[in-house]
Amino acid sequence: MPPEPSDGLPPVGATRLLADGPKVINVGLDSFATELASQDRAVVHVDWVPPAGGDPRIARLLAKLST
Amino acid sequence: MSTVLNEVRRGTYLDSVALMRVASAIKSMDGVDECGLMMGTPANRRIMAEAGVLAAEGETAGPGDLVIAIRALDAKVAAAAIAEAGRLLSRPKRASATGSATASPRTLRSAVSALPGANLALISVPGAFAATEAMKAFSAGLNVLLFSDNVSLDDEIALKTEARARGLLMMGPDCGTAIIGGVPLAFANAVTRGDTGIIGASGTGIQEVSSLVSNGGGGISHAIGTGGRDLSRDVGGITTLMALDLLDADPATRQIVLISKPPAPEVARTVLARVARSPKRVVVCFIGAKDLDLPRNAVAAATLEDAANVALGREGISSATPSMRPPIGKLRGLYSGGTLAAEAQLILSRAGLRIASNAPVSGSATMAEAEGRHTILDLGDDAYTIGRPHPMIEPAVRDREIVAALASPDCAVVLLDCVLGYGSHPDPAGHLARLVEARPPGGPRIVASVTGTDADPQPRALQVQRLRAAGIEVSPSNAAATRHALELLSQATPPNRR
Incomplete structure (x- = not known):
């Protein structure tokens, strides 16, 4: 992919992230959520399990169907 | 004759860090030779087979099943280890990190409902599922x-x-570090807030620069990780x-520090053209890059230490390389941080040393050509961490x-890094100190740097003190440690006269 020049305008959703500070949905390593909580940061940990019995190909297909 | 015993828990998932912690506790039990707690993916089953801990039952596990695999002195010890692993695994998990006692949501969508104003997904699931989760986010x-x-x-x-x-x-992907609005995310340090923004393709690069700036009296507004491939021709610097x-x-x-390995030339042109339009000063630290054509508002920094100093x-007071006599003996750099290993190679190569590395930068050779060279190993590299935790953990x-x-x-001379902060081991200096304290006298000198701040969960001053008490010479930065190692090399006693 050739690099696309930036238009210089800050992206809206990302600007809000910097302005408001992160409110985090943690998906994966539980320790990341624990450490954020220990600092009184807003975080919710998702009790994630590998979808589709751990088959990434089927998981991807299921995600496409659900969106 | 040792005994191998496995237990398979069907449809049970735990993340790799949680499993490694339990495995580490089990491995320290008397009579336990080896222990593996892993999801039963084909790759993990292969690792457990190679480690000699996989029994027939473990071979039947699928990727959605948890395998507890033990090799122990005898069947009784193995059974006790399985029971202890079960006890540790069944300890109640903290349900939610928002302080509520409710069960954690099972999907990203329900988690968003539980946290009004949620604006960031921190995703660390196994790579094969990561893109799917990111797209959902x-x-x-x-x-x-x-x-x-x-x-x-x-x-x-x-x-x-x-x-x-x-x-x-x-x-990201493979984004180890970010600091947004003063909040350290993943592997990051507790730094002072201030007016320096960082954009970094590497986790330890961001950690070193943000900590040096903070320790030097400055502060960080935000540190944005991009992932190591962002400035490749294929990705085109989208995140940067x-x-x-x-x-x-x-x-x-007020100012921006940009850290990366050298970008693809066409991407470098695009990024530097964008830098030229910035109303702010930009410190460009493309480690190992030569002959950059920088715009007027940009300043080049050759090393992470330089970048922090400029910020x-x-x-102009930092990375001057000391003049030295030809070194006697070899330097062995053993790093947990990849960019710290790259910075060390660069400084040593500039001083005329012949370096070999498993992650060579421009001017270094590969480990296949290590004979007669000084070596710098990045022990956090994928080749060392398959089936094992990262050395920072x-x-x-x-x-x-x-x-x-x-x-x-x-x-x-042995050259080491010690990386502190959220995500890292609770006492890396203590571990290192205990390891080297028993060494016989007259061996190599040990030089280290400690990346972090006194506000980290492992306060830097205490970690430095612990290393020094064990006879390790501690420098204020990785670049300074590398220069100190160079000086020691030129003063070293020939090893055969020790």
Whole structure:
């Protein structure tokens, strides 16, 4: 992919992230959520399990169907 | 004759760090030779087979099943170890990190409902599932920090293109560090808030620069991780360019430090053209890059230390390389941070040393050509961490290499890093100190740097004190440690006269 020049305008959703500070949905390593909580940061940990019995190909297909 | 015993828990998932912690506790039990707690993916089953802990039952596990695999002195010890692992695994998990006692949501969508105003997904699931979860996060309007590695280049391009179209930031994949609005995310340090923004393709690069700036009296507005491939020709710097837009518009950011290995030439041109339009000063630290054609508002920094010094307004006092006599004996660098290993190689090569590395930068050779050279190993590299924790999480994984270097007859100086902060081991200096305290006198000198701050969960001053008490010479930065190691090399006693 050739690099696309930036238009210089800050992206809206990302600007809000910097302005408001992160409110985090943690998906994966539980320790990341624990450490954020220990600092009184807003975080919710998702009790994630590998979808589709751990088959990434089927998981991807299921995600496409659900969106 | 030892006994191998396995238990398979069908449909049970725990993350790799949680499993490694339990495995580490089990391995320390009397009579336990080896222990593996892993999901039953084909790759993990292969690792357990090679480690001699996989029994017939473990071979039947699928990727959604947890395998507890023990090799022990006898059947009784093995059974006790399985029981203890079961006890540790069944300890109640903290249900939610919001302080409520309710069960954690099972999906990203329900988690968003549980946290009004959620704006960032921190994703660290196994790489094969990471892109799917990131795409779900974008659909929910969330920015993404993708910590997971093993995400394909095609997926990275698709994710970053999607994020840009939605006006969202996609940090990663393989993004180890970010600091947003003073909040350390993943592996990051507790730094002072201030007016320096960082855009970094590497986790330890961001950690070193942000800590040096903070320790030097400055502060960090935001540190945005991009992932190591962002400035490749294929990805085209999508995240770096968005991060420049963001920090340009951010009123808290006065200057920007840009850290990466050398970009693809066409991407470097695009990024530097964007830098030229910035109203802010940009410190460009493309480690190992030569002959950069920088715009007027940009300043080049050759090393991470240089970048921090320039950001602190201390231009020109840093990385001068000492003149030295030809070295006697060899230097062995054993690193947990990849960019710290790269910075050390650069400084040593500039001083005329012949370096070999498993992660060679320009001027270094590969380990196949290590004979007669000084060596710098990145022990956090994928080749060392398959089926094992990263050395920043579990410092014991570099013990063998450190012990071997200390016993090596041609080694004069051992150079180490010690990376603190959230995500890292609770006491890396304590571990290192205990390992080297028992060494015989007259061996190699040991030099280390400690990346972090006194506000970290492992306060830096105490970690430095612990290392010094064990006879380790501690420098204020990785670059300074490397220069100190160079000086010691030129003063070293020939190993055969020790």
